[in-house]
Amino acid sequence: MPPALEARSLSLVRDGTIVLNDVSFAVAPGEVYALLGGNGAGKSSTLLTFLGFLSPSGGEVLVAGRPVTQDVEAARSAIAYLPEAASLYGHLNAYENLGYFLDLAGRRVDRAAMDAALDQVALPPEARGRRMQSYSKGMRQKTAIALALLRDTPILLLDEPTSGLDPVAIDEFHAMVKALAAAGRTVLMVTHDVYGACQIADRVGLLRGGRMVGSFEAESGRRIDTETVHAAFAAREAA
């Protein structure tokens, strides 16, 4: 079976600046992969190439073994994407947002299924009927995660998913990602949260200046050692 996501010698140049330089990695189906890196490392750009929003200057990206540039619609239909700033409509409530985006994605989901997903992300029931403009960042993030869950795609791309969440919500989120992976979903998340990445990822890739500078893998039955990754991350950033 081909990797769910794969970057092969991926390079990206934007406005004359090298954003990604010969980046290669693969994420197996059901695997949680975390791309770690500081600001401007090229993490989000990597995600956007999988969605076809950015075209590689060199190399290629593949979704389920097929180059994204060949069939971008197929790639997008296999992926649920959670942007960094949870981007939903402020004039709609949680149900309306979910209904709208799922409708556009060709999925009919009833209120019970929405409630189940919103329960899963722990969005308070009393908030669900309110317009999202009154939501906190964490509540918006939870709704966006619920949308990603309801899309029921085999692959999830998460851009800084725990940004703005409180510690309890972060723990709940980590548990949820693990459950998704256990259910066979592939997760590629980009983050600069070393602790969070090591908590849930099967593998961690370290990006710096657009280059893959390190890779860490959890030993069987154990988590990736946070201290090791943190030390590597700090050393690379300091270099």
Add this chain to the structure above:
Amino acid sequence: MSAPFRIAREEWRLWTRSRVVVVAAFIVAVLLAATSVLTALRLADEAERRTARQASAEATFFAQPDRHPHRMVHYGHYAFRTPPPLSAFDPGVDAVTGQSIYLEGHRQNTAMFADTRAAADLGGFAALTPANLYQLLIPLLLIIIGHGVVLRERESGTLSVLLAQGQTGLAIAGGKALALAGVAGLFLLPVAVLAGLSVTGGESPLAAGLLVGGYALYLAVWAALVLAVSLWVRQRSVALGVLVLVWLMVALIVPRIGINAASAAIDAPGKIESDLVMLAEERKLGDGHNAADPAFEALKKQVLEQYQAASVEELPVNWRGVVAGHSEAKLTALMNAHAERRMESEAAQARIVTWFGLASPTLAVGAASRALAGTDLATHHRFLRESEALRFDFVQGLNDLHATALTYADDAARSSDAEAEKRTRVNAASWRLLDTFRFVPDPAAARAARAALPLLLLFGWLAVLGGAIVAGARRLAP
């Protein structure tokens, strides 16, 4: 429901939930209703007064006692033009040119278009009419409502979610276009109602339908422009600035440039200028009130030969009446030549202004609107020609009476002989020779033909903007 319809519906939900948009739409709706009602009331009032004046003028003319026919030539009469029903929507040039003419001998009295030059062809902005609102304010509202139609999605990040859901740029642009078209359609309701009312008032359904279609096309052009800018520009503030600048250019500046260019390209002398030139030429024709004027020697010779008479006293017709008729015919030919030249110049100016519709859809829709409403320059010119024909027939009818019903001897002696003066009075029943004048608007097909070019220009605008939308949609990215 297809994705574009779903996206359009969502856009509508945002707009209806946005108080600013609802308030803005309400204000425009009130303005449209107010201008429509006020214009309709004003026109109804004018129509009532015009009918009363026409009846009064005719009654007064017909009630004149027995008189010398040439006194009736100078007594004169009014010709009124009843504006077509659609003028309640677009009064066009009527406000500038007026709708009545005083008809009398030896003169063409009219509010000449050239006095205001081509400015009149814009319809004049002295009064706020429904047409002005549609041409100027509704596009501004479309800009305010729609400039962020795509950029809001981009700036809030929802565009990336939409695209990541598998929506194509074309589907998103299609949805936004439908949403904007819906707003434009809503704004079209008042003109559709006015057009419907005009049909019940006798207007041709074809003209009324085309008028609504013309404004639909115009608002579609603005909606397309708003969408294209929202697709191509990266920031909402920039998009708003660009669109307002385009509005200023297209709605206000280009029309003025068009008028100035038309005035510069085609010299259309004003009424006073024309009258001065004509006066000099008139003198060469001779004074029709003076049968002994040397200018009529050739005529005299010809008439004497025709009747085998040795002197004017021996003629079977009144020489003074013959001179009056001949003089009027010559004078009218001279006046008509000047009037035709002036009208041709004005029409040429108006054509140039219409072609500026290539640079301004506001000019294009204005030209189409006036043509379809029957309030354009061509209609005014036809009124001038028809009323002039009426004037000439009426004056020559009186001159014929002068020549045939009066003897030369009595006519020549009437100033010094009271009995002769009495005999030169013609029975008042003769005043019935004045035809009742009723100006009928052009058939709808003729008006549609005049509106064809500006409507074609609007289609051109829509096609170009449609291309820009498709190109922008294909490259749409977060």
